Amino acid sequence: MILLALPLVLAGVGAGLWFSGILPGMLGRHATEHPAGEHAEPAAPRVPVFVAMPDITANLNAPGRRAFIRLKSQMEVAGAQDAATLQAAMPRLVDLFTTYLREIRPEELRGSAGTHRLREELIARANIAASPARVTDVLFTEILVQ
Structure with a gap:
């Protein structure tokens, strides 16, 4: 029973850490990073x-x-x-x-x-x-x- 539950619990914890942004931060990856050499400029506000x-x-x-x-x-x-x-x-x-x-x-x-x-x-x-x-x-x- 423990052999079946342990991988599921670890997968759940890993998914929770990944989607909360903690795990990517620990790995040095950030959602706001851009590929090398590219600088994203903020989009102009949409005027209706x-x-x-x-x-x-x-x-x-x-x-x-x-x-x-x-x-x-x-x-x-x-x-x-x-x-x-x-x-x-x-x-x-x-x-x-x-x-x-x-x-x-x-x-x-x-x-x-x-x-x-x-x-x-x-x-x-x-x-x-x-x-x-x-x-x-x-x-x-x-x-x-x-």
């Missing part, structure tokens, strides 16, 4: 680009009553090239957003959880419509539900 979306007004899925949403938003993308791709896909984006908003019930938009779900769904749809551009966030400037 914001693309304004047209205002969207849509009726919500509320049987027996009238409910509307007015949405003003901006899309955050990684760079100017993604912004140009997003602008070119703007008619498709507006169509996808309007179609999605027409299927939402007013109860689904209540509270911060509803706003967060809406943001996640719009990001997913924007990334599909504007591919290969990558939308990193949707920023709401106005959400009005009546």
Whole structure:
């Protein structure tokens, strides 16, 4: 029993020391070291680009009553090239957003959880419509539900 358990315990301890960074430090290897002759310069901070979306007004899925949403938003993308791709896909984006908003019930938009779900769904749809551009966030400037 000891002959079987001892190698497993030693392997577990070794893996723990390796992944915690203790063992590479003891061996003189550091994660921040670079190969000889190469000096890594810090990457320039990424400056996001914001693309304004047209205002969207849509009726919500509320049987027996009238409910509307007015949405003003901006899309955050990684760079100017993604912004140009997003602008070119703007008619498709507006169509996808309007179609999605027409299927939402007013109860689904209540509270911060509803706003967060809406943001996640719009990001997913924007990334599909504007591919290969990558939308990193949707920023709401106005959400009005009546």
